[in-house]
Amino acid sequence: MKIAFTTSDRVHINAHFGWAKEIDVYEISTEGYQFIETLKFEGELKEDKNEGKLLSKLDALTDCTIVYVSEIGGSAAARLIKKRVTPIKARSQEEEISQILDKLVQTLKGSPPPWLRKALQQKTQNFEDDLEATV
Numbered sequence: 367m368k369i370a371f372t373t374s375d376r377v378h379i380n381a382h383f384g385w386a387k388e389i390d391v392y393e394i395s396t397e398g399y400q401f402i403e404t405l406k407f408e409g410e411l412k413e414d415k416n417e418g419k420l421l422s423k424l425d426a427l428t429d430c431t432i433v434y435v436s437e438i439g440g441s442a443a444a445r446l447i448k449k450r451v452t453p454i455k456a457r458s459q460e461e462e463i464s465q466i467l468d469k470l471v472q473t474l475k476g477s478p479p480p481w482l483r484k485a486l487q488q489k490t491q492n493f494e495d496d497l498e499a500t501v
Contacts, residue, residue, distance in 0.1 A: 371392075384420060387408075394467060452481070
């Protein structure tokens, strides 16, 4: 599954979702994790009430299961959830991406909590629905 992180330094989860110029994406499994890409966003991202700035981010994250953020507005969170992407707020801006990834790998190896099982199940169902629609 793919996990995304809003970051300004590629180490910490320290960027507001709406204002983030970069979002790092990783592939994660019970075997470990691997960096996939950095999504880059341009424009006036700090402009409040500009819902249009979210569209490119929402579209870019549709294949992710979770996006970790330092902050996120209610509208953006609702739109992510509607696209079956679970937003999670970091405990602090000092929380490191690698620590979260290590914890997630261990969680996947064991018994994932209900919220993670649900997120994984939604992504699988969505993929199968999309596949059936194209056949």
